[in-house]
Each structure stands twice: as structure tokens, then as C-alpha cells.
Amino acid sequence: MKKYLFLFTIGPVQSFIAQARKTHDLWAGSKILSDLIEYAIYALEEKVKTCKIIFPHKEIKSKPNRFIAIIESDDPKGIGMDIENKVKDQLKKLSFDIVKKYANFDISEIFFEQIENFLEIYWVILPYEESDYSELYGKIEGYLGSIKNIKRFRQNSLDCVESYRKCSVCGQREALFYRKSDKKPRNISFQAQEINEFRLNQGESLCGICFIKRFYKTKSSSFSSxxxxxxxxxxxxxxxxxxxxxxxxxxxxxxxxxxxxxxxxxxxxxxxxxxxxxxxxxxxxxxxxxxxxxGVPSKYYAIVMLDGDSMGKWLSGEFLSDKSHLRDFHLELSKKLGEYTDKTKEIIEGKGELVYAGGDDVLSFVNIDHLLFVMKNLRDFFPKFEEIKNVKNRNKSSASMGVAIAHYKMPLSEVIKWARKMEKEAKEDKKDKKDAFAIAVLKRSGEIHKIKYKWYLNDKSTVDIIKNIVKSIIDKKFSSTFTKALADELRRFKYDVNEKFIKSECKRLLKRASNPNGVSLKSNEIEELSDKLLDLFVESYSLQNFISTLNIINFLSKEVGELNDN
Ligand SMILES: [Zn+2]
Structure with a gap:
């Protein structure tokens, strides 16, 4: 039997996960994809006992949306088709189970069409030679990219106009389930079913796919709102x-x-x-x-998204001194990412809710008291790929993060969009250095503050600097009016702002910013705080970034109840 390299992916990922009105929708979206990939791997292992899974590591609980394996077979195409069909059948099966339980099984044909047309499965199989794994890997990724492009083009031309009410969650597909408010939702299909279940909001109407998400594994998990x-x-x-x-x-x-x-x-x-x-x-x-x-609880929480930097380059072997070791490198890499997944769970436990941690990708909800702690730890524990054999000198792995802080009533899909946008901004770097984080505070009033920093300035953690300043205000060492006063000064003198100006203004204003009990800071405390603020200023990409930092420090000092170090 001949050997083959087999790359298998399922989607859609981003749109499927982000189309969410409740936190459970978000969780279920990624859980369904992860469960389907796990099922695909299981099906492959059943069919080809000798197969070797390179990605992802077996231990990873929430799986990324793809796997790579080496298989032995006389009929590789047959295997690809078979796994694809099994995954599609599995989605059908779990959809029917949910419908049977929560709805009338005598259901419109459109439901079956929606489920059938939903998954985008792509796979590539190439003959495998031990000696040219790295070349093959490059090829297989390239083929996958072109297949996706062709299919996307075809799908676009298939879009058609429908006249019935669309789903309240995705806005794409026809709604097939609804819950009344005082009357039936307007323009809803005559084939749609009424569902009287608290999981649907009154007046909400869902398509087949979003209905499945809403009811997926509701028994085994109650994902926090x-x-x-x-x-x-x-x-x-x-x-x-x-x-x-x-x-x-x-x-x-x-x-x-x-x-x-x-x-x-x-x-x-x-x-x-x-x-x-x-x-x-x-x-x-x-x-x-x-x-x-x-005290009064904060109405704000955060969505945190972390993503490994330059993963494409790492995976292609660009940072290896000898690409002939790429396969071993991949095995080591997937092991390290597997360990990181466990670590991620540990970091977030009791501080929020983890949506997924699938290798180099993390999405989580975090309570605002714990946000700065979680941010720093997710970055600090990101695996060091340079510890793996054959990595070229001075190449180091890193990760960037997007954070959106929002009011609990803000539409969830909007908050996710912001977190993703911030992740993208964190990764934008002229010198391709990345390794940064970006935060957006989305205030209920509509005001938005955005900041972006590198994780470390020399050896100092930027997150720690921000945390220390926030802590000083919470501990009532000085009044938060200081940040406002400084921001005002900076806006006024914007063309003359330099390091010297910052330092002297910080000192002058801190001296005046006595705490609510009228006690002023000691001179060494003033010196220390001014230095920290100066560090942030030096690290800032722009004056606006620094002013926004002051606003966010002010915001956090009001919203955070207690800053926890662990
Ligand atoms: Zn929908």
C-alpha cells in the first residue's frame, strides 16, 4: 500500500462562531466544529488503523477546524469521500436528535437543505515520501487554498432572493422556528414552527443551523451569560x-x-x-x-482573543535551519500547543468562560477584575517554539491579542466583531514584529477608547504597568481626577508634548491629586508613578494612544472591584 499525506478541514469557522446572540450560541458554534473534527479523526482511525495524526495533538479537547495525517491506502480518494460523508451524516444526525427533542419532527424540507448545504468540507490527499515532507506540506496547503477559492466563487453565484423572514441570529437563512411575542413574527414562512421554550427570546426567529446551535448540548453545559x-x-x-x-x-x-x-x-x-x-x-x-x-457590580465584561503570530511561517518551516526536519517539528509543535490548551483552561478557570482553546487560538469571556491577570498569563504561557530542535537563531514565537470590553447588554456579535478587529490591529506592524495587544472599551454611552501596546517594553510588562497604576487608584493612593487632568493638558499642548513634558506634568499633577482623604502622595511614590506613565508614553504608538490609555485606566479604576494577582 502507498502512503499519502491527508489534509482535511471543515468550515465555515469565523462566520459560524460569530453569529451569536447568546454566549451559548458562540460556545456551541465552536463546540460543534470541534466535535465534528474529532469525529472525523475517529472515523479515519477506524478506517485506516495505521494512520498517523500529525495535527492536532490527541489530547487537545477543543480541536481546531482541521487535521493532517499520514495514511496508507490503495484507495485514498475513497477514504477522503468516506470521511467527508461521515462528517456530513454526523451533523445531520445531531440536528435530527435536537429537532426530535425540541420541535415537531414533521418539518419543512428547507430545514434539511439548510443542514445539508451548511458545511464546507475541503480535503487534499497527496502521495507521501518521508524525504520531502516539507515540500509536500507547502503543496498541500497551496492546493487547499485554490480549492477554497474556486468553491467560494461558485457559491457566490448561487445566492438567490428569498421573500420570507430571515433568521434573527445569522440574517442569512430563512427562519424556520420562532417564539411569539404578542403575535407571530412578521413575514415568517408558513412552514415555520412555533417553539415555546425559554431559550428563544420572545419574537426571535431562527433558521435550522442557528436553532441547532441554540439547543446543542444544553444539558451538559450551561455556558455563562x-x-x-x-x-x-x-x-x-x-x-x-x-x-x-x-x-x-x-x-x-x-x-x-x-x-x-x-x-x-x-x-x-x-x-x-x-x-x-x-x-x-x-x-x-x-x-x-x-x-x-x-459595592455595585460592574456591568462590563471582556472578550479576549489570542492568536499565535506568523503561524503560517512557523508551519511552513521558514524558521527552521533544516526543513527536512519539518515533520518532527510539526509533531513537537502540536504537542506544545496541546499543553498550552490545558494551561489556558487553568488560567481562565473561575475568572470567566473559555469558548475555545484550539492550539494557537484562544477565545474567552473574562470578568473585568481578572482581565489584566488573564491577558498577561495567556501571553506569558504561550509556548516557546524556539525550544524545539532546529529552529534558526533568534526566531521566537509570539502571540497577539484583541480585547473588547463591553456592557453586558451590548449585542454579542458586535462585541465579537470588536475583539476580532482589535486582534487584527494588534497584529498590524510595519516591521512584522507583532507580539502586541489591543484593547477597545465600548462604553454604554457609545464612547469608544482604543489602545495598542507591545507586551513588553525592554523587560517590563506593559500590562503590569497599567495594572499597577489602576491598583494605585483603587487603593486610593491618589484620585482618578489626575488622569482626566493629564489628558486635558496633553490635548491642549499636543504639539509640544515630549518625554520631558510628560514627566514634569505627571509630577506636577500627581502632587495635586491627593486621595479622597486629602492625603497626598509621597515624593518617591510620585517619582515611581511618573516613571510608569512615561514608560507607557514612550511605548505608545501615538499621543492619542497615550490619552486613550489614561481614559482606560480611569475606566478600569472605576469598574474593577478588586484587582487580583492570581
Ligand atoms: Zn441563522
Missing amino acids: TAKIASLSWVEKLTQVEIKEYKDFFKNFDEELFFDENLRKEHLIKYDHYKDDENLEKAKKYLNNLYKKY
Whole structure:
């Protein structure tokens, strides 16, 4: 039997995952893809017992959307077709299971079409010789790219106009399931089914694919809502008795009820929390007392996206002194990325919710108190590919990150878009150095602050510098009005701002920024803080970036309850 190199991918990835109204949609999107790839690998191993999976590492729980394997066979094309069909059947099977459980199985043909047409599966198989793995690898990636282009072109020409109501989540496909508000959603297909389930919002209508996402594995996982992530560290301060007593005022509980803006009769009725007026009044008083005791919870949370830099170059062997070792390098690399996945889970545990960690790619929700800690650790523990044998001198792996901080009520797809946009901005670098992070704070008022920094300035961690300044304000060492005053000065003198100016203005304004008890900073503290701010200024890409940094420091010092170091 001859040997072959087999590359198999499923998609769509980005659009499928990002089309989400609830955090569960987001989680389920990536989980479905990961489960399908895992299933594909399983199917291949069943069919070709001798196959060797190079990517991804077996231990990785959330799998990336592709695998590479070496197989032995007399009918490679047959194997490719077979795995493709099995994956498609698996998606059909899990879709039917969900429909059987939650809807009327006597369902429109369009549902089957939507499921059938959804997956984009691409694979390439090439004859394999041990000696030219690196050349083959380059070829196989190249072929995959051209196949995708051809198919995309064909699909575009297939788009047609439909007259029925589109899905509320993806806006692409015809809606086939809905939940009434007071009446049926307008213009909905006569074939659509009414679903009376709390997982659908009133008035929401879903296509087949988004319906499957909404109900995928709801039993085995209850993925936190944005309100839960935002209130996470605040709720930890409450006693079990307090939580129980408060929950008892409502019919069904949801973490949104920790925010007093939601304690309105119509809101409670709409989301099925309402008991009676008496309980509502009691709840208001109870929550008010909790606020007095523990402070008010932040309504903001963060979406964090991390992505390994220059992964294409690493994978193609560009950084190796000898490309004939590429296969071994790939095996080592996938092992390291597997270990990183475990580490990622550890870092985020109890601080937010991990959507996926599939190798060099991480997507997570993070509570704002823990954000700076999580950011720094995700970067610091990113695997060092240079430790693998045969990496050329001075080439080092790195990763960049996009962060979007948003109000828990902001549409989720919008927040994801921002996180992705920031990740892209972090990676934009004239010298191709990358290794940076970018944060956007999306305020409820519509105001947006964006910053971008390299992770390290010489040996100093930029995240730590920001964290220390925020901590000084939270610890009431000085007043947050300082950041406003400095930003105003900088705007006023923008053409004359240089390092000397920053240093002297920082000192002057810090001297005046006594804390709320009227105590001023000691001169060594002023010196230290001015130095930190100067570091940030030197690291800033522009004056605007530095001014936005002051705004974000100010924002964090107000929203963060307690800055945790672990
Ligand atoms: Zn949809």
C-alpha cells in the first residue's frame, strides 16, 4: 500500500462562531466544529488503523477546524469521500436528535437543505515520501487554498432572493422556528414552527443551523451569560444564604437580576422571573442593601482573543535551519500547543468562560477584575517554539491579542466583531514584529477608547504597568481626577508634548491629586508613578494612544472591584 499525506478541514469557522446572540450560541458554534473534527479523526482511525495524526495533538479537547495525517491506502480518494460523508451524516444526525427533542419532527424540507448545504468540507490527499515532507506540506496547503477559492466563487453565484423572514441570529437563512411575542413574527414562512421554550427570546426567529446551535448540548453545559460573567467576582463576595434569599424573590433566576436596572415589572414578566409585586419590592430593598455592603457590580465584561503570530511561517518551516526536519517539528509543535490548551483552561478557570482553546487560538469571556491577570498569563504561557530542535537563531514565537470590553447588554456579535478587529490591529506592524495587544472599551454611552501596546517594553510588562497604576487608584493612593487632568493638558499642548513634558506634568499633577482623604502622595511614590506613565508614553504608538490609555485606566479604576494577582 502507498502512503499519502491527508489534509482535511471543515468550515465555515469565523462566520459560524460569530453569529451569536447568546454566549451559548458562540460556545456551541465552536463546540460543534470541534466535535465534528474529532469525529472525523475517529472515523479515519477506524478506517485506516495505521494512520498517523500529525495535527492536532490527541489530547487537545477543543480541536481546531482541521487535521493532517499520514495514511496508507490503495484507495485514498475513497477514504477522503468516506470521511467527508461521515462528517456530513454526523451533523445531520445531531440536528435530527435536537429537532426530535425540541420541535415537531414533521418539518419543512428547507430545514434539511439548510443542514445539508451548511458545511464546507475541503480535503487534499497527496502521495507521501518521508524525504520531502516539507515540500509536500507547502503543496498541500497551496492546493487547499485554490480549492477554497474556486468553491467560494461558485457559491457566490448561487445566492438567490428569498421573500420570507430571515433568521434573527445569522440574517442569512430563512427562519424556520420562532417564539411569539404578542403575535407571530412578521413575514415568517408558513412552514415555520412555533417553539415555546425559554431559550428563544420572545419574537426571535431562527433558521435550522442557528436553532441547532441554540439547543446543542444544553444539558451538559450551561455556558455563562454575559451578565453572569460581568457579575462573577461581585457575586463571590456574597454569602450562600444571601444568594439563596435573593433568588427566592423570583420565579426563575438569571444573573441579570443582580443589576437593579432590571428590577422592573415588565422586564420580569417578559423573561418569566415575576412572582408578585410584594416580592419585587422586597427584592429591590434586598439588592440595595447588598450594594451598600459589597459595592455595585460592574456591568462590563471582556472578550479576549489570542492568536499565535506568523503561524503560517512557523508551519511552513521558514524558521527552521533544516526543513527536512519539518515533520518532527510539526509533531513537537502540536504537542506544545496541546499543553498550552490545558494551561489556558487553568488560567481562565473561575475568572470567566473559555469558548475555545484550539492550539494557537484562544477565545474567552473574562470578568473585568481578572482581565489584566488573564491577558498577561495567556501571553506569558504561550509556548516557546524556539525550544524545539532546529529552529534558526533568534526566531521566537509570539502571540497577539484583541480585547473588547463591553456592557453586558451590548449585542454579542458586535462585541465579537470588536475583539476580532482589535486582534487584527494588534497584529498590524510595519516591521512584522507583532507580539502586541489591543484593547477597545465600548462604553454604554457609545464612547469608544482604543489602545495598542507591545507586551513588553525592554523587560517590563506593559500590562503590569497599567495594572499597577489602576491598583494605585483603587487603593486610593491618589484620585482618578489626575488622569482626566493629564489628558486635558496633553490635548491642549499636543504639539509640544515630549518625554520631558510628560514627566514634569505627571509630577506636577500627581502632587495635586491627593486621595479622597486629602492625603497626598509621597515624593518617591510620585517619582515611581511618573516613571510608569512615561514608560507607557514612550511605548505608545501615538499621543492619542497615550490619552486613550489614561481614559482606560480611569475606566478600569472605576469598574474593577478588586484587582487580583492570581
Ligand atoms: Zn441563522
